[in-house]
């Protein structure tokens with residue numbers, strides 16, 4: 001009996017103090033997240049002030065990415081990282097001259113080269129923020145293609161982080177379906193066909209399937225708005 005007590009008491013107190021520590025770590029993590037999310041919202045407000053189209057685009061890309069991530073059964077941690085990566089993927093466009101960013105006609109070769117720098121700029125902006133290393137690299141690689149013909153590094157297949165492969169699909173889909181002053185957006189079904197057509201070359205074929213099936217489930221809900229948790233805000237689905 002005595003022997004048991006000797007062993008039981010420290011074991012119980014150790015367990016309790018470990019639990020207490022785990023609680024503190026969790027609390028710190030939550031506080032860090034709150035600060036990061038506040039910083040995220042502030043930076044995104046700056047993007048909205050500079051270029052409201054890219055701001056809205058980033059929110060829709062986050063929504064489309066989360067739909068795909070849900071279909072891919074990503075963990076809660078992976079979904080959180082995907083959401084942050086998607087809302088920040090084009091943050092480097094803050095550094096793109098307005099004349100290039102908002103040009104209604106086709107970009108010249110030189111302008112296209114300037115435009116192509118934005119993933120690297122996103123990465124430069126994000127990489128030094130502690131805890132944002134993966135988010136920075138997901139933003140950097142969101143124009144890499146599945147067949148290795150993308151930029152900036154020409155990574156291919158699994159070399160490209162899953163989040164970056166998802167964001168490319170979401171990004172392209174939004175670019176095709178959103179209405180701009182100079183052209184009308186494509187209907188969803190036409191854009192789905194385009195994604196299928198470029199599966200295996202531009203896009204990860206498995207993720208295209210997941211995106212489309214997720215989007216079809218979303219359509220059945222008949223909602224006009226979507227919610228982005230980190231922004232603590234609802235946005236309209238209509239990309240006009």
Ligand SMILES: [Fe+2]
Pocket residue numbers: 089090118119142143171
């Ligand atoms: Fe981009």
